[in-house]
Amino acid sequence: MAMAPVFLLLYIQDDIWLRGISLVIFAVAALTDFFDGYIARKYRVESKFGIFLDPLADKFLTIAGFVCLPFLSPEQFPWWAIVLIVIRDLGITGLRIFADRRNLTMQTRSSAKVKTAIQMIYLYTALLFGFLVLFGGGFGEMVRSVYELDLFYWGMIAVTAITVYSGIEYLAVNRKMFVTTAGKNA
Template sequence: MQNIPNILSTTRLLLAPVFLFMYIQDALVWRSLSVAVFAVAAVTDYFDGKIARYYQVESDYGVFVDPLADKFLTFAGFLCLPFLDSSQFPWWAVGVILFRDIVITVLRLYAGRKNLEMKTRITAKIKTMVQMIFLYTVLLLGVFKESDIDFADQAEIFFNTGVLFYGMIIVTVITIYSGIEYLIMNPHLFRQEKRS
């Protein structure tokens, strides 16, 4: 049971590029399957944390891989969005989100290496939840839009009304705010060590 959280995190890390490769294919069947892969990967994020907390098992590997796997999955998801519609999901917004997550991930790795505490708040969890819900919704709508099912017309409406653009802006703002909050709460990470 102790290794299950690490296995789930590693699985999520490996599924991220698989999802990305499948979603960018032109064939509808690949895109459809990729959304299922994304959902499975996202679910592992919930269960690895729940199992680790319940059995009180934590390892250096898990602390390192778990947030890294989260970032790989969200990176893969956001990279797909401009290919669906770059006017709804502009590259600059994707770049801002990825830049924020890269900076915070590097700081977390630095803090771990220096044995420094990195404070977090509920905003970070809200940010991750909002990103995941938004990504899954848009990726699913992208699949529906290209299909021949009845819901295809409704999915097309979402892309035509501009509501997804505003959703992307909201996600971007929440992501930026969360990143700024990290920096404000952890000034000790930027202080130079005093030499004796």
């Protein structure tokens, strides 16, 4: 979680070295997150706090990555799409915390796993592209010309739609659990 704001602050700079360092920080954060969870499960040293903190750390890093994108090109990566992704991810994380505190388990759907995979592929591609665009000369111009194709824009629309859909599906599948819990607390 501590690496996410450092990554964000370095990435939004228009300096090739700072942006390159930020990508290394992002990669290290993602890899350590993966191996941390893998080792904890393999050696059965998972804690309730770790199970809670791991997805939260994922969200911080992912949100930091998405927040960087409009700084590259607000036309390709519109703020409204970023806001929808952040609201969905924080909302579902908040519901997970709510459920966990009541010893309930939210059902996960395959769409959530697909959403995560698509978000990560898109995010890593867009962040790498944002680094490459800083190169000078013909290569930099060639990379910048990709923006004119609106591929990132339509990719952002697709990622946002999938993200919002998976959030709605989470709510629909788990609604009885929350309605029942709310009725008990009334």
